[in-house]
Amino acid sequence: MKLKISTFKEPKHIGIVTCVCWNNTEDVFSCGDDHKLLKWNLVNNECMTITTFTEDFFPTSISLFPKTSQGGIKNQHDVILISSADGKFHILNHNGRIEKSVIAHQGACLTAQWSPDGAGLLTGGEDGCVKIWSRNGLLRSSIVQSDVPCFSASWSPDCGAILYTKGDHVVIKHLNSNTKVTKWKAHDGLILCIAWNPNYNLIITGGEDGYAKVWDTFGQLMYVSVKHDQPLTSVTWSPAGNMFVVGSFNLIRLCDSNGRSYCLDRPSTGSIFSISWSSDGTQLAAACANGQVLFAHIIDREYTWKNYTCKQITRKVVAIKDIISDQSDQIDYPDRVIQIALGYNYLVIATVKQCFIHKLTSWNTPVTFDLKEGSISMILLAERCICVIERAGVSIYSYMGRLLASPRILRPETVGWTSVSLGPDTLAVIDHADRKVIQVFELPTGLIVRSSTDNIVTKLTHKMTVSCIALSQTGPLNERQIALLDYNRDLYVVTFKEAKPKFLKLGAQVLNISWSSESELLVGLRANSVVAWCCPRAATQPDWVALTTVSKDITDLGRNPSIASIEEGVVCICRGNGSLVRVSLAIFPEKLLKHIEGNVWDAALQLCRTVEDEALWACLAVLAWQHNQLAIAEEAFALIHQYHQVFYIQHLRKTIPEKLSTNQQLSSVKADV
Known part of the structure; x- marks a missing residue:
């Protein structure tokens, strides 16, 4: 740059x-x-x-x-x-x-x-x-x-x-x-x-x-x-x-x-x-x-995503290259380029008048739409939508260029990278008037998310001033989580679609956070280490959080390091001096999370038996318990020496008749017991 x-x-x-x-x-x-x-x-x-x-x-x-x-x-x-x-x-x-x-x-x-x-x-x-x-x-x-x-x-x-x-x-x-x-x-x-x-x-x-x-x-x-x-x-x-x-x-x-x-x-x-x-x-x-x-x-602004790189050469020319196939091209735009975003197999270019959406497999045939105002401050990408933040307001578009929603946000020109997060079906923003409040907009309606039990407009209110938020990128909407850092550097997660959302603490002294775009893997940076929370939903049980957390020491991160990307369990960290370092942290936990998201439990069990890692078995145990896979959870808890949990599962299996062993009925019995 x-x-x-x-x-x-x-x-x-x-x-x-x-x-x-x-x-x-x-x-x-x-x-x-x-x-x-x-x-x-x-x-x-x-x-x-x-x-x-x-x-x-x-x-x-x-x-x-x-x-x-x-x-x-x-x-x-x-x-x-x-x-x-x-x-x-x-x-x-x-x-x-x-x-x-x-x-x-x-x-x-x-x-x-x-x-x-x-x-x-x-x-x-x-x-x-x-x-x-x-x-x-x-x-x-x-x-x-x-x-x-x-x-x-x-x-x-x-x-x-x-x-x-x-x-x-x-x-x-x-x-x-x-x-x-x-x-x-x-x-x-x-x-x-x-x-x-x-x-x-x-x-x-x-x-x-x-x-x-x-x-x-x-x-x-x-x-x-x-x-x-x-x-x-x-x-x-x-x-x-x-x-x-x-x-x-x-x-x-x-x-x-x-x-x-x-x-x-x-x-x-x-x-x-x-x-x-x-x-x-x-x-x-x-x-x-x-x-x-x-x-x-x-x-000379540069952007990278997987095997693609994009660089602005002049005011109106952008160069894009596929490193694997060595295919490259220079795209000339009719107006001055002001913002660029690369990710999720798309390249989004905003000029002073229009927005161009290029698919990386065919970047010479973009989808275009006109902008409200030529003063875009930020473009956010998610799996299914684009968020364009202008001085005139916030707009959510599909990758086909169709306007999905226009959430009402006070003074959008003051929204920064740490105070907004976009998910595939949700937009979360820290309230500018009161930074203890997080506003959550459900897409494509653009309305603030309502509680599942009533029709009252709700907002998430934390006990401390919030400095950074991040939305999980996978899973159904009713399980979407927000990770946040407050001014004390404490990390919390909250599932905002619950009837009574609870802020559950995961850790302290965390400098930066990011979700994996392919699974529910949450990664954070501390002063001299990088930490991966493989099962953030386990925050209700502190013992489970400790068992499913993976960390690795790393030195010389400098002041205010950040997470550049998470791919296949490999974390790319930008040090304070701008240099990049890659840390292989959670390759197998990420594969396990993908198997479970695809409901392939046999493959998940086979992966744990092959790797024979205690943290991986702990992840499988917690996730199997949460998905009511009692047989797998019993084996996994036994291998990590959680015998009290094994006895509890055996008690449940004896208590529940076979004809009542559906997921919904099992969940209610677990709650009663």
Whole structure:
């Protein structure tokens, strides 16, 4: 992955460009010390002057009214907020006419930003004050008064707190006065720029000491960069939160959320004062000291699935290759490619106007459908459906391009990779308003899943804040499970179609989780090991969980490792530094789970007798017990020395007459006994 950088041959600004922002995926606003507001169109490579301000107008920041899916007032979607060096902020319409100017600070107003929900705005100034204003420019509160200038400030993703700089310290001020202020020293020197991740709740700071640092909301250091030669003047997160970019003197660097550097470019632009992402997360615009506006596009994105690889070569060209047959092709699209997804024998390409679904066996004849809006932030694939997350909403499509459902999700633009999961018949999303709540949508209706005993709309509520969720990919809908990690790194599973869903704990100190796409095998990462829970349904019996869990020690995983894929019991792990390592962990348990899912019990029993592994026998015992295969369960429990369970099964077999030995009747007798 790298940035393809482009600029106009001649600077359109005279003097320093101080701020930029995106209007849509193809239009950019810029403002500089030449007192001009310019609009750039990347499709036509045109630049036009929107307005020219007075000679004493020197802008310091610019923010466009957020285009949320909740709509609001349509004409406010092009409302521009600009702060200036005379202590004012200005509200402009899309034609550049100043609707309102407000004196906000003594000295320069260094930053101004709309809230993510568009309900208000905040400003920070040279006088050390941070203030919150209404959408119409009326003062609501002056929440911070200090003798140190506030160089940068930002809203929290839920608009419940303010992040701002105070010299070499970072401060989080909650708007609820009962909550304690969080403050910590972040740099040796002034902090010039900060940004708050909308999806992963991480904070990035850049300072005069040349370091970029990533923190959690408690002030714990998650990552520190190498020391740069010059102060860092701009930092910003991508809309999906999985990448960030930093800018300095003649330098722009793209990194993933763990800090691993994708690319480093040194354009001759002078200091980069402001960087802005497009809403689809594939383009950048930067304000430069030499009068240029720098544009960058992310290319060389690579995706792999089994024996297929896909790589974006240019803005409109994608290359695909079958490694086994050595068959390859380059596919040219009519519009710019913004998102790619590969899996389940399909390649899905989203451009700014259409979505193309290629079957990997015949990728030259795609299925196409039009998109609601050209700002897709994410594409999720499952066995039978596709989830497309746009700023306009969430849509579920079949692989034939038919719209199946449009679940209603609050602020879909803030949905991150860890807060959403797609199954073959279900979509699960962490509630943005209350992250203890998981909303589950049954497909294709798009309605929140109802309890099996009543018709009341239900939501899953955990006792702790949920940080990550994952849906199981196999089995019937009424047995679908959700695995989740909370902020304590505890792993739970829940079967949400039960009358009273229960959160059952599987383990602690788990960093990342993933389900196998071919069986009910759940894999998790710990600091120095990888763990496979072969029978997550056994969580009701702690002894059974221990017997059916397989683990393997592995070192040097680094910070925040992740599971890239699970194939045939082999786990591919992405270390913190980006390198991949494959661990053979649960080959035989995965085969056993496939036999049982296919109801081939003789083959499952033969596999266990051949391998002669205690964990494998334990898996067979638990699964046979759950599927009421008492004879097989009795043999398996005996071989793992669970004699009390053997006696219990023998008691059941004597108690239940042969004519009553159906699965349903046996289950009721097991419950009664």
